[in-house]
Structures are given as structure tokens and as C-alpha cells.
Amino acid sequence: MIRMEGVNKYFDDFQALTDINLEVPTGQVVVVLGPSGSGKSTLCRTINRLETVESGAIAIDGVPLPEEGKALARLRADVGMVFQQFNLFPHMTIKDNVTLGPMKVRKLKKADAEKRAMALLDRVGIANQSHKYPAQLSGGQQQRVAIARALAMSPKVMLFDEPTSALDPEMVNEVLEVMADLAREGMTMLVVSHEMGFARKVADRVLFMADGAIVEDASPEDFFTSPTSSRAKDFLGKILAH
Numbered sequence: 001m002i003r004m005e006g007v008n009k010y011f012d013d014f015q016a017l018t019d020i021n022l023e024v025p026t027g028q029v030v031v032v033l034g035p036s037g038s039g040k041s042t043l044c045r046t047i048n049r050l051e052t053v054e055s056g057a058i059a060i061d062g063v064p065l066p067e068e069g070k071a072l073a074r075l076r077a078d079v080g081m082v083f084q085q086f087n088l089f090p091h092m093t094i095k096d097n098v099t100l101g102p103m104k105v106r107k108l109k110k111a112d113a114e115k116r117a118m119a120l121l122d123r124v125g126i127a128n129q130s131h132k133y134p135a136q137l138s139g140g141q142q143q144r145v146a147i148a149r150a151l152a153m154s155p156k157v158m159l160f161d162e163p164t165s166a167l168d169p170e171m172v173n174e175v176l177e178v179m180a181d182l183a184r185e186g187m188t189m190l191v192v193s194h195e196m197g198f199a200r201k202v203a204d205r206v207l208f209m210a211d212g213a214i215v216e217d218a219s220p221e222d223f224f225t226s227p228t229s230s231r232a233k234d235f236l237g238k239i240l241a242h
């Protein structure tokens with residue numbers, strides 16, 4: 001579903017991604033770990049072309065990423081992304097946040113988009129908040145709206161970049177549970193997260209990045225019990241220590 005071949009990404013002279021080769025089959029859940037600055041967000045952002053790459057090839061469901069225009073808008077709809085900061089439109093109600101994309105990009109009629117939005121809001125447990133504005137919701141609720149909004153586009157792939165790290169601790173689980181449900185339903189997911197419980201329970205595969213490269217690519221079991229690189233051992237030592 002996601003294929004990256006020989007991808008290199010620079011910010012001026014700085015190489016942020018180095019020779020990334022990655023194939024994610026349909027329905028697989030990949031958790032991406034790694035220290036700050038290792039390129040995890042950049043990896044996500046290249047997959048829906050929020051960042052361009054200097055060399056290499058990226059394809060979603062067999063189709064190379066389009067450069068611009070309508071095809072790019074469609075790609076963005078196919079590849080849903082949920083960020084650390086929820087990025088909801090503050091001046092629009094929850095329902096309107098969820099219906100906007102499907103109406104504009106997928107050309108759904110308003111009534112159909114609203115029906116779908118309410119079903120998705122129900123699925124993430126906040127149908128009763130649909131008339132409110134983002135600022136009137138808790139962080140956990142806002143993030144669940146962000147997930148519903150991405151799902152409203154019927155994406156083929158969902159990318160999550162630290163979706164719970166801006167949340168108060170008591171709200172983390174409600175978001176992780178929505179993500180785990182999505183994984184169970186067979187969504188192809190790439191998740192940057194340091195939630196180790198989620199990685200162990202939900203991930204099919206763990207990628208560990210350091211200095212812009214994928215250093216380890218293993219099952220959660222193998223990664224957590226016997227990491228091979230010193231970078232990963234060091235990382236796990238730090239994060240499991242607290």
C-alpha cells in the first residue's frame with residue numbers, strides 16, 4: 001500500500017532522510033520510533049507530499065505521488081494524516097470540520113456528507129458534540145474529531161504523527177482506543193508514537209529511526225526484547241527507564 005524506494009530528503013545541506021526503503025502491505029500497522037530529530041515526522045510528511053523529496057520514488061497503492069493539482073488533492077484524501085496539534089478549523093463546528101473535505105474533494109452532497117460525519121463522530125464517541133466548536137472540546141475529544149475528519153475522506157492509509165503527545169495523560173487512552181479499533185478493522189497505518197503499550201499490542205511492525213535512516217525494522221516482540229543496534233538499545237533504555 002505504501003512503497004518508498006531509495007528516498008532521500010534534504011533541508012538545504014542537511015540530510016533529513018537517507019535512503020529510505022519501505023514497503024507497507026495493506027492492513028499493516030507500523031509504529032515508528034526514534035529519538036527527536038531522527039526524521040519520523042519528515043518520513044510521514046513525504047508520504048502525503050507535505051514535503052517533496054530530492055530522490056527516490058514513493059507510491060501509494062501502486063500510484064506514484066502526484067506533483068500537484070487535483071491529483072495531489074486526491075492523494076491527500078487517500079492518505080489521512082493526524083498531527084500532534086489537532087489542526088481543526090477553529091471557526092467551524094465539529095460537524096462542519098468533518099463534512100468540509102468530503103464535500104470539496106470527494107464531491108459528496110451535503111446531506112450525504114453530514115450523514116457520514118455523524119456516523120464517524122458516533123464511532124469515535126462524540127456524536128453529541130457535533131454542534132460545538134473545537135475550543136469547546138477537550139484535547140482528547142478534539143483529536144478524535146481530527147481522526148473522524150481524516151476518516152471521512154475514506155482514506156486508504158492513515159498517518160499519525162505523535163497523536164497523543166499533546167494530550168493530558170487521562171485523555172491518551174481514549175485516542176489510542178480509537179486507533180486500535182481502526183487497526184482491528186484493517187486500516188493501513190503508520191504511527192509515530194512513543195506509546196509503548198500501543199506499539200506492543202497493536203503494531204504488526206516497529207521501525208526504529210536514527211539520523212534520518214531506518215535502523216531497525218522488526219516485530220514489536222523482537223524489537224522490544226532484543227534490539228540489535230546500539231542506538232535502539234540506548235533509546236529503549238532511556239524511554240523504558242521513566
Ligand SMILES: Nc1ncnc2c1ncn2[C@@H]1O[C@H](COP(=O)(O)OP(=O)(O)OP(=O)(O)O)[C@@H](O)[C@H]1O
Nearest residue numbers: 011012014016034035036037038039040041042043
Ligand atoms: N522545515 C525544515 N527545515 C529545516 N530542517 C528541518 C525542517 N523540518 C525538519 N527539519 C530537520 O530535519 C530533522 C528531522 O526532523 P523531524 O521533524 O522529521 O524529526 P522527528 O523525528 O519527527 O523529531 P521529534 O521526535 O522531535 O518530532 C531535524 O534535524 C529537523 O531539525
Ligand SMILES: [Mg+2]
Nearest residue numbers: 040041042161
Ligand atoms: Mg516529529
